[in-house]
Amino acid sequence: MKNHHRLLLSLVLGACAGLVCHGFANSEALQIFNRYLMEPIGQVFLRLIFMIVVPMVMSGLMLGVYQLSNHNGLARVAQRTLFFTLLASSASVAVGISLVNLAQPGVGLDISQMLGDSGGVNKIQQNVAQAKPVVQSLLEIIPKNPFASATQALEGEMLSLMFFSLAFGAALAATNGDKPSRWVGLLEETYAACLLVVDTAMKLAPIAVFALVFQSTFKFGHHILFSLGFYVLVVVTGLLLQQVVVYSMLLRFFTLIQPLSFFRQCRDVYLYAFATASSNATLPRSLELAEHDLKLRPEVARFVLTIGSTANQNGTALFEGITVLFLAQVYGVDLSLAQQVQVVLMSILAGIGTAGVPGGSLPLIMILTQQVGIPAEGMGLILGVDRFLDMCRTTLNVSGDLVIAALVDQPEPQRN
Numbered sequence: 001m002k003n004h005h006r007l008l009l010s011l012v013l014g015a016c017a018g019l020v021c022h023g024f025a026n027s028e029a030l031q032i033f034n035r036y037l038m039e040p041i042g043q044v045f046l047r048l049i050f051m052i053v054v055p056m057v058m059s060g061l062m063l064g065v066y067q068l069s070n071h072n073g074l075a076r077v078a079q080r081t082l083f084f085t086l087l088a089s090s091a092s093v094a095v096g097i098s099l100v101n102l103a104q105p106g107v108g109l110d111i112s113q114m115l116g117d118s119g120g121v122n123k124i125q126q127n128v129a130q131a132k133p134v135v136q137s138l139l140e141i142i143p144k145n146p147f148a149s150a151t152q153a154l155e156g157e158m159l160s161l162m163f164f165s166l167a168f169g170a171a172l173a174a175t176n177g178d179k180p181s182r183w184v185g186l187l188e189e190t191y192a193a194c195l196l197v198v199d200t201a202m203k204l205a206p207i208a209v210f211a212l213v214f215q216s217t218f219k220f221g222h223h224i225l226f227s228l229g230f231y232v233l234v235v236v237t238g239l240l241l242q243q244v245v246v247y248s249m250l251l252r253f254f255t256l257i258q259p260l261s262f263f264r265q266c267r268d269v270y271l272y273a274f275a276t277a278s279s280n281a282t283l284p285r286s287l288e289l290a291e292h293d294l295k296l297r298p299e300v301a302r303f304v305l306t307i308g309s310t311a312n313q314n315g316t317a318l319f320e321g322i323t324v325l326f327l328a329q330v331y332g333v334d335l336s337l338a339q340q341v342q343v344v345l346m347s348i349l350a351g352i353g354t355a356g357v358p359g360g361s362l363p364l365i366m367i368l369t370q371q372v373g374i375p376a377e378g379m380g381l382i383l384g385v386d387r388f389l390d391m392c393r394t395t396l397n398v399s400g401d402l403v404i405a406a407l408v409d410q411p412e413p414q415r416n
Contacts (some may be wrong), residue, residue: 006206014210018217038211045208048201049281056194064302065169091246092314096321105230106329200283209275273398277390279309296409308401315396320402
């Protein structure tokens with residue numbers, strides 16, 4: 001059986017088993033089974049991937065910038081990456097605003113029976129209270145201590161680590177000129193070792209996917225999904241439109257790549273992204289796929305994918321925009337079209353630097369809702385289904401990174 005078939009089977013079996021066991025969630029034996037077997041299996045897999053993210057990002061970005069600088073291609077690649085990122089993000093803005101205004105999923109929804117326990121909301125409010133001013137956040141992109149940024153990379157310091165890696169790689173190229181740098185061999189060996197660790201971890205993937213999906217469905221079941229089915233349908237429809245229509249059009253207009261064939265090659269990565277709900281956890285596999293299967297230039301793939309894992313969050317931006325407008329409809333907050341555009345644009349900006357971990361966008365949604373006068377308790381509406389939607393939007397984020405990498409790698413409409 002092929003690897004993607006095993007992963008898909010694990011995902012389906014995990015979801016079915018979790019839903020069945022959810023009906024007996026009060027069983028102490030099942031709770032022990034989930035806590036002491038399923039959760040550790042999923043965590044072992046995620047930790048194996050997370051531990052390699054920092055050295056892989058640093059070595060990959062430094063090598064990419066060094067190689068692009070030596071070929072006088074860094075500026076051009078950066079410009080094309082920015083152009084296609086803004087183009088894809090603008091499309092997600094249009095899709096999100098159009099769908100939420102057309103479907104109006106929050107109109108007529110009775111929230112009194114759905115808020116339930118606000119423990120999760122209180123936790124998000126605490127995170128919002130600790131949020132730094134925008135100016136301070138921008139300044140801290142330049143790290144005073146890159147080693148401290150490396151230790152906090154998975155908790156929101158990824159942009160600082162990327163900035164250091166870009167600056168160091170550019171400095172290596174400027175210092176050595178056409179001479180090979182002694183650092184390059186070390187960086188290449190580091191990157192190769194990271195790929196080996198990833199390959200080893202992926203042997204656990206089918207079991208880990210089963211465990212991760214089982215946890216989500218066992219905890220939340222399906223009753224909340226039914227209550228908020230319309231909202232979930234709108235979000236998923238928006239994500240599908242972005243994936244099937246927007247990304248396909250970009251590939252057709254700017255390259256000769258067949259979208260269906262491209263998506264088929266990426267299916268393993270999509271499953272990893274869906275199961276882990278983490279761009280950081282999927283990044284190593286995306287890099288490997290881009291270089292070995294999609295045959296993208298390594299220097300381009302490393303630059304675009306590592307930057308895109310944080311800065312290109314089409315799925316997150318679309319989700320945040322729809323969610324804020326949905327909660328505004330629920331609470332009867334009338335937002336003009338200009339205000340709606342402002343909310344979604346702020347969602348795109350807020351998505352830059354979001355920690356690539358499950359649930360990393362929730363504090364940002366809280367900030368946005370407070371700015372437009374939506375009660376913080378409204379977050380309780382989406383907590384029950386956020387894990388599933390997080391899995392969906394992460395898949396789109398990862399797909400968008402790979403699409404943009406392919407676009408940047410092919411500057412001409414035709415390629416020999």
